[in-house]
Amino acid sequence: MATRPSAGSTGTSQSLERGLAILSSFHSDRPLIGVSELSRGLDLSRSTAHRYVATLAKLGYLQQDPESKRYRLGPKVLDLGFAALNSMDLLEISAPHLRRLCDETQRTVNLAILDGTDVVYIERYRTSQQGQREIDLNLHVGARLPAYCTAMGKAILAFVPEERLAEIIEQIDFVPRGPNTLTDAAAFRAELEKIRQSGISVNDEELAYGLRSIAAPIHSHSGEVLAALNLAVHRTVVSMDELIARFAPAVIKTAHEISVSMGHRPQPS
Amino acid sequence: MATRPSAGSTGTSQSLERGLAILSSFHSDRPLIGVSELSRGLDLSRSTAHRYVATLAKLGYLQQDPESKRYRLGPKVLDLGFAALNSMDLLEISAPHLRRLCDETQRTVNLAILDGTDVVYIERYRTSQQGQREIDLNLHVGARLPAYCTAMGKAILAFVPEERLAEIIEQIDFVPRGPNTLTDAAAFRAELEKIRQSGISVNDEELAYGLRSIAAPIHSHSGEVLAALNLAVHRTVVSMDELIARFAPAVIKTAHEISVSMGHRPQPS
């Protein structure tokens, strides 16, 4: 009985799935991988792994290092990420607002969306002057962080419909990451309630020591939450109270402006 | 002989190829595509197209718009591009040098690599002050431009081994794009020779009206050319001669420093 080894794979393509698994095997810290290594990691035969790799290489998604004979990601994969970014008109619309916020406050500002339990950075404006030399983790566009310990993640989740929110919270693994990380669902829900009332989300070293930020949600024309923007500083630069006092109004105002540009009606009559 | 209708498809996976073709169908200007539309565009049956789309959606590379039922790229594809960028230690190494060049000159500087006949932008530091409001085409990281009409492309090609260079030039389609575009291979090869001697590559409105830039190549430890960096300005800001006089030394110096950091020995022996 149960002759079907994997029942969940109805209506999907095994080959495509495996090929993409190969692509995702390449990380920043693992840039060069050989065929055998891949076949072992994904439990495929060397021939099969090689066929996929050859296909990916032929299309430009992988390229072979002439010396080591192993493979690395090719420039073609950039095209995909690039296309994804530009597909979002959210980006175009918010760009000028973010830039202005960055100019006026002289702080780093970010834009992120929610994907599962993560936030994904979509845009980033940093000030070149500040002393804080990129010490903030490596937060490029495309970077992922767990939503529960970021100001932007909380800002978004605070306005996600209860039904979906329950599913998401179910999947969150509340791991302490900074001095003040919220580590249980109850405290987290209370925090979301606070955000819903105040309209501003704060992160006081919940993600990492020294890292503070405030964030506000961005809504679509239909009212659902789309994204969030934040403004980040280091603890040595400003206290939490000062951070809120000085920057919260501008952050909220910018988020509102972007929402309105997206077609959002602030007060549905 | 050659009974195979498609001889080039030996040892590659059809499914993977088709699945990736679906992913690449999504562009900035075509963000939402339906299953039927895809099946028509790629000459597949609706069922087959749907299976691929379902697979891609399941893995997070596509996501379905609830209203239109059509599909768009998912945040997951960002991970790929992100991984590709971070795999290049070239990026880490050159980042501080580029930033410094940007700070000192107060101009936009870029870093690009060669992929086929295109250059692909890998990093970009822009100054927020300048009046030139991003008028330059949409040159994000990940953007592609034809190598033959860019300063960076020419800077790289000038140092590509003759054998490969011949292949590449063969594939170039010399289309006029700006007032001074080089439109034949002979003139192009002469230009490359000039770059080899002077060490600096200039683009005087060859790509688009008003766009000027100068670029210099970056070499690896083994001496081969890896990338190029440039500094771009608008024609209204500075003349060509002034551009070279004021910025060429800094550009060349920065490119050299990065090359050295990569392990390049400027003068072998």
Add this chain to the structure above:
DNA sequence: AGACGGTGTTCCGATTGATGGGACGAGGCG
């Protein structure tokens, strides 16, 4: 030197997973 273990690559017959026609329900439009 020689044998070895490792790699990437190629070939080919067996079979498994992909294929596409057809059917269903849901929308949209005239």
Add this chain to the structure above:
DNA sequence: CGCCTCGTCCCATCAATCGGAACACCGTCT
């Protein structure tokens, strides 16, 4: 209301995928 197109699902047929085996190559160890 009928008509068209859409996304989705099912299933028997078949072709594309699979993986073992063999090859050439490269260092390392004996």
